[in-house]
Amino acid sequence: MRRPCTTGLKWLLLSTAGTLVGLAGVVAWQSLASEDPGVASAVGDPQAQRLKGQYLAQAGNCMACHTVRGGAGYAGGRAIASPFGTLYTSNITPDKATGIGNWSRDDFWRALHHGRGRDGRFLYPAFPYTSYTRMSRDDSDALFAYLQSLPPVNQPNRDHALRFPYNQRMLLALWRALYFKPGSFTPDPARDAQWNRGAYLVQGAGHCSACHSARNALGASLAPLALEGGVIPALAWYAPPLHGGEKGLGSWSEADIAALLKTGVSPRGTALGPMSEIVGRSLQYLTDSDISAISVYLKTLPAPSSESSAGSGAPRPEPAEAKRILKQGQKLYGSLCVDCHGGKGQGSAPDYPPLAGNHAIAGPQPLNAIRTVLNGGFPPSTTGNPYPFGMPPFGPQLSDSEVAAVLSYVLNSWGNQGGWVSASEVNRYRSVPLD
Structure with a gap:
């Protein structure tokens, strides 16, 4: 009688055991790694510290994530969709x-x-500590003082609803070993105080890279300080590049950037989608000097070594079909769009944004253009622009092929090189939630 072959099973068990030992080692290393406690300064004026913390909470847009719609401020519970499942924000009131x-x-x-939490457990990076790690200890203490001054709200935190294996928190030790190292902001001595202030806000409290950077399969930002743009996970919205290159803010003036950040509208574009909420709840409350500092900093960010000159999307149709689509799109544009956006896509600033040369819609992915035509576009109401003009939704009025035709026309007119949109792409985004 032949003995069963156990060699393969032994190697499998040894390999599994080795993997578990390695994981345990990484977890232990992450757990025992020394932590910089920071240097807490003495508090001279508690009220001034709380006001500073309130300002930082607005700069970081903390309330937006830590408040469920219709709920008490900062009491948590808002669902954050991700490719790995749903996370729920925590209660950060002093309850x-x-x-x-x-x-x-x-x-x-x-x-x-x-x-890391109070109990030492690793936090999921949906909480953008990868950016907040650059905040100073004084700013952290000020933000904490403000949150402690809020009314306590008794609202239990919800458990995250993540798929296996992402619900295994110990695996965050591996993620952190690969993608996170606690740090701090180091001013550039070759730059002036204004530039360094802008860099500090963008890289730290503002956590701009959370949206304006591409992510890999494990959710880590690629080149987070480069702000090369990327699709916001699970929101189906493209956050355009913020660098100073041709496909970013290269043709924008610092005044154009400042106007968009402060009011939600500018001669070059309009804040729509997630950016509308950020301007309305956060950026409009920053001081003019901080808005200018951010604008100055963004203009100096270098473009990537190679910028694609053409957008992606559906393949270019055959010549006869392309001609038919563009003719149909031009007709629809003339009846539905021209009154606001102009015959040459020039728009009418600041109420109606230009479509010619608008990289937010003619960028590498047509997500924003599709969703805006389907669902409408609504800038925020701000002190600088209290009664914004919105764009009505055309989803109920137009078929998928008609939306595709008018967008293909826009993306291939007036110097735009944004590619083509197919009816199937439009249909895919009809059912995507708005937030």
Whole structure:
């Protein structure tokens, strides 16, 4: 009688055991790694510190994520969709039972700077500690002081609904080993104070890379400080590049950038989609000097070594079909769009944004253009532009092929090189939630 072959099974068990030992080692290394406690400054004026913290909370748009629609401010519970499942934001009011009422400012610094909770567990990077790690200890303490001054709200935190294996928190040790290292902002001595202030806000509290950077399969930002643009996971919205290259802000003036950040509209474009909320809830409340500093900094970011001159999307149709689509699109544009956006796509600033040379719609992916035509586009109401003009939704009025035709016309007119849109692409985004 032949003995069963056990060699393969032994190697499988040894390999599995080795993997588990390696993972345990990474977890232990991450857990025992020394943490910079920061240097907490003495508080001279508690009220001034709280006001500074309130300003930083607005700069970081903390309320937007930590408030469920219609709920109490900062009490958490908002669902954050991701490719790995749904995460729910935490209660950061000073409630002792369900919030951060029992936290110390050292605990709070640990969360922002090291991405770890009060109990030491690793936090999921949907909380953008990969950016907040650059905030100073003084700013962390000020933000904590402000949050501790809020009314406590007793609202239990919800468990995340992540798929296996992403719901295994210990695996974050591997993610952190690959993609996260606690750091700090180091001013560039070759730049002036204004530039460094803008860099600090963009890289830290503003966490601009959370949206304006492409991500890999594990959700890590690629070149987070380059701000080369990327699709926001699970939102189906393209956050355009913010660098100073041709496909970014190269043709924008600092005044154009500042106007968009402060009011939601500018001669070069309009804040729509997720950016509308960010301007309305956050950026409009920043000081003019901070808005100018951000604008100055963004203009200096270098473009990537190679910028694609043409957009992606559906393949170019055969010549006869392309001619038919463009003719249909031109007719639809003339009846539905020309009154606001002009015969040459020039728009009418600041109420109606230009379509010619608009990289947010003629960029590498036509997501924003499709979703805006289907669902409408609505800039925020701001102090500088309290009664914005919105774009009505055409989804109920136009078929998928008609939306594709008018967008293909826009993306191939007036110097745009945005590619083509297919009816199937339009249909795919009809059912995508708006937020």
